[in-house]
Amino acid sequence: MAFQETSDIPGLNLEDLRLTGFKVHKLSATAAVPVRAGRRDFYKMGLVNGDMTIDYGGQLLEIKGTVLFFVNxxxxHSxxxxxxxxxGYACIFxxxxxxxRELQDSPLFSIGDNxxxxxxxxxxxxxxxxxxxMVSIYSGDYPYKAGLIRNCIELIIHEALRIQPSQNALPVRNGxxxxxxLFVDQLERQFPIERSTEPLKLRTAQDFATDLSVHVNYLNRAVKQVTGKPTSVHIAARIIAEAKALLQHTDWSIADIAYALGFEYPAYFNNYFKRIAGTTPNSFRKV
Known part of the structure; x- marks a missing residue:
């Protein structure tokens, strides 16, 4: 299924959204609820009426009737x-x-809650x-409408929390x-590497935990519980797999590959590769 891009939302101008910080619109009868897209800097909350199944961070959610749907x-999600x-209606901000900060960190926008x-x-x-x-305010010309929209958003969030308290007590396995x-999705988003001038940004468990807004110990426990292997092992395996592909299918120098994979010096990359792959990058390339 094709994923809806931000630009497909009726009347949405990305530059205007970045400047104003918010957008409110009514969903057309055929429009999808907020779906997966490349953007990662907009929060979304919708009032949706329908019957559908949504994949939200690897968890299937059944929606029937009228619901509020909050998207970190x-x-x-798709x-x-x-x-x-x-x-229904959707608000993007x-x-x-x-x-x-209290609202940004509310359970409704956290990774672990429903x-x-x-x-x-x-x-x-x-x-x-x-x-x-909100739709009426958004389409009007009141000079302080941003403040009114912000108040409405806060009211919706607080009412939603009153209706449905935090469900962080969901089964540990589900969480x-x-x-x-989410970790695997973030890991795979970095590959394949296409430019040697753009180094890998996420290379450690702490990097991924920070990007996912969770504590590194929580991430490590979750990955170990699901797979039986430490987070660092998954990261290393993926980096080495990419290193092998670059060694075999590009003419980049060892130094360029090392830099692209986030290593400050080629010697660090050589030691890392040999420790995990059992051979040096040069030797692997010659095979």
């Missing part, structure tokens, strides 16, 4: 199945737009009213599996 920009047309809040008829009517107000899938 670091979590890959529609797996949609039974009928969806309707940047991290800097919501400058309240991002779907099921609404009853009364709650759905209340939330619909807020979203309709570990989700973190593992």
């Amino acid at each position: 920009p670091k979590v890959p 529609i797996v199945r949609r039974v009928n047309r969806t309707s 940047t991290e800097s737009f919501i400058n309240n 991002p779907v809040v099921v609404l009853n008829e009364e709650q759905a009517a209340f939330m619909t009213g807020i979203y309709q107000r 570990a599996t989700r973190i593992y899938h």
